[in-house]
Amino acid sequence: MREDEWLAQVASILPNAVADEDRFPTKPVIALFGAYDAGKSTLLKRLLVEAGVSIPAWLTVSARRETFESNDVEALGCILRDTPGLAAGSAEHEETALQAVLESDVMLLVMPPQLITGDRDVVLPILSGKAYRKEGLSCAQSLLVVITKLDERADPVDDQIGYHAYAALKQEEWGKLIEDNRLSLGQAPVFTVSADPLGYVGNDVAAERGSYMDGCREWDGISALVGMLEGLPGQLGDLRRAAQIRRLCSRLTATVAAKDAEMLANQQVLVETERQHQQIDNLASREKFIRERAQAELRRKIEEELSSFFSIRGKDATALRDRLQACVQDWLAEQSAALEKLVRESGAEFDKAATSYWKIGDWSEPVTVGSKASAAPEMRTKAQKAFREFMDLRKITEYDGKSVKDYAAISDSLGKKITDLQIKLDQAGGSAKEGINKAISTLEKKKKANDNMLSSAKTHEQMIAFAPLAMEGISTLVGWWSDREQARISATEREERQQAFTQYGRKAAEDAWAHIGPAFEDFSAGLELQTTMLADIMQNADHHARRLAGEKQAVQGLLADAPDRADRMLEAERVS
Structure with missing residues (x-):
């Protein structure tokens, strides 16, 4: 490759470095x-x-x-x-x-x-x-x-x-x-x-x-050295071109090192993303298992309660309803706790992954001037969006146990204090206004945080305060059983009774699940969101890795083809 061709190719990769050569003096x-x-x-x-x-x-x-x-x-x-x-x-x-x-x-x-x-x-x-x-x-x-x-x-x-x-x-x-x-x-x-x-x-x-x-x-020996130095201006063209090659090779070598560092960081992203993807798959499998087990478990518990009630010839519909309602309430609390644990674990994993992705600054600053912009900013935006949406889901479990009534009372109290301070602010002089404004700002922040907890508490109480068992349905079931009890129970009737228990249990479980199910669906949607985000990151990281490898190979090729002018210049000096 001729020198001018080599320089042109270097300029396509490092245009600023080649342009910098014009700044050197004429001596x-x-x-x-x-x-x-x-x-x-x-x-x-x-x-x-x-x-x-x-x-x-x-x-x-x-x-x-x-x-x-x-x-x-x-x-x-x-x-x-x-x-x-x-x-x-x-x-x-x-x-x-x-x-x-x-x-x-x-x-x-x-x-x-x-x-x-x-x-x-x-x-x-x-x-x-x-x-x-x-x-x-x-x-x-x-x-x-x-x-x-x-x-x-x-x-x-x-x-x-x-x-x-x-x-x-x-x-x-x-x-x-x-x-x-x-x-x-x-x-x-x-x-x-x-x-x-x-x-x-x-x-x-x-x-x-x-x-x-x-x-x-x-x-x-000084005279000989002085004579050599005095002859150098006449060789400036050759000397400057050799120096330019050294400088450009140095810049190309630094670019290769930067590409290596960028490729290592990119590989770390891939490894972490793959690990996180596996974690999400595990959490999704656990969510599916909990969901399927929960529905079957409630049907079984309701059937057991019915069998137990009628085995002692119970006829009080109210008592049966209380027993069934307690069963459902316990089940709802259990599923709420299971979901809360899943959300905490997945949230911790997501926090870890998001932090890792947001720290990857190299992606947004490609070393080679002519390279395409990285997809990292877009990926960080997706990660932040997913994180915010996931945090919204986590709010259903993040409260400190106060009741809706407690939080409502606190909000009312804070609201009144803010109103009182705003009245004082209108009446205060210039020197006092700054302190009052700070107090109002502090109270507003507290009220906003309390209002968020109030919303979470309402959601939580709605989840565990469900009573799907209508008295009318229970009375019908008790009445049906009393009718059957008057006569000798045949095998067919026993099967009918079991079917009735099963149907009632299934219906009660479906009604209860209709209440808590959306929370599980939201959680599943959050996992799908993460999976999509991770897939995008892996795809872009893979593309980025291939692009970096190509750029590094191109730079290494230019380094290998760098002109070596030593022999030619030495020969020229011998001839002269």
């Missing part, structure tokens, strides 16, 4: 980076003096950490960028340095004679290009290597032969380091430098070319 940006004690500031100061540029106030020379942010200065036709030292124990400063390197055209690695030591975990990924993409990316075309402070280990005055031998040894060690770490750095230039021979200048802010040791330019 090569050279980032000096390395360990905090490598001598970066000393080297930069010397380069500025050689270029005849004033030393900025922020540039200080010290063995301590003195640079905490990136700073730029123009010299030698370039923009020289000082960066915070690596391996200095500050993640923030390290991140600043890495970003400064990423936004440069040329990376000037400054190392002491020990070469790469404590900063190797940061420097090696930059040199290998693995800081920009997992497979690595050649950086030879954008790298200058400077080994400094040679005069601290070898005598450049009295033993120049030994000094140069030491410099050659450091270059050999650098080559061995490249080989051992399998770095493809090709012909990246290496300079051995003594930026401030024997420390003549130190932190002198008014240093000039003559301030440095006499004759040092013959052996200190």
Whole structure:
């Protein structure tokens, strides 16, 4: 794939990143980076003096950490960028340095004679290009290597032969380091430098070319480095394009990581939704079992009460009605409790699921600029709607046991207090109105809460205060039994009697269920609502997962196809 085709495809995914390239200056940006004690500031100061540029106030020379942010200065036709030292124990400063390197055209690695030591975990990924993409990316075309402070280990005055031998040894060690770490750095230039021979200048802010040791330019390596830097503006086009590829690969790699995180979050949604779906199925099965058992249980209890009553030759219709009514009341209370337990359990599960779904913020912020908007906001809206409707259902069991009469009395009392305060508010002066308004607001909130409990209590009392057994029907049954009792009971008549009991029991159970059944139906409808919501979430999460996988694959493809310009540029330099 040609570079222009690759860039066009990257622009379709990361348009802002490609557009950002226009903000870079028209001169090569050279980032000096390395360990905090490598001598970066000393080297930069010397380069500025050689270029005849004033030393900025922020540039200080010290063995301590003195640079905490990136700073730029123009010299030698370039923009020289000082960066915070690596391996200095500050993640923030390290991140600043890495970003400064990423936004440069040329990376000037400054190392002491020990070469790469404590900063190797940061420097090696930059040199290998693995800081920009997992497979690595050649950086030879954008790298200058400077080994400094040679005069601290070898005598450049009295033993120049030994000094140069030491410099050659450091270059050999650098080559061995490249080989051992399998770095493809090709012909990246290496300079051995003594930026401030024997420390003549130190932190002198008014240093000039003559301030440095006499004759040092013959052996200190600075002239060669200056010559290299002065030639970089002529290579700006190639340097800037290589830097752009590094930056875009870095953005693509970050996008892949973000996609992975988003896919993990999406998978967690699927797992939780499937678990919740199974819970709803279990609750629906329990509701069906309770409902079917409840109807059969009431028929059986009524038949048992009838058989028991007539077995003792009972003839008092009122007594029979009381017994049957007590039976139905107990049954209603039992079913109400069973429903209440189901509602509590399902409500707790729903609360848990809804909280989980509403926390998924990543869904609404796709990383890739060109990707379609996620369905998460719609899903959260559905979850909230289902939760509100389900909470309405739960109100039938959420009250503290007071009677309708008790709640009504409280509402009346609160209403009167609010009315009294409103009268006082009309008569009060400015300073008192604020306090009265607060009191009214507090009472109104209490009244609203009490009115909600009043409504719940009415519903609850209606559920358990049902008496479906009309006296007329019971009297008819007792009369029918008395007629049969006058004669000898045959097998046929005994069967008729049992059928009568069964029919009456079925009718009474149907009437009682007609009263409490709607509550179970509401509960079942709430479960169906949840099931529908969960199915929608699973469908959208599955679609989202497939979309993310496709986007990630596309980004990984672009990373794999990223142009590697090292060999071509090095060949061009050899030819020239």
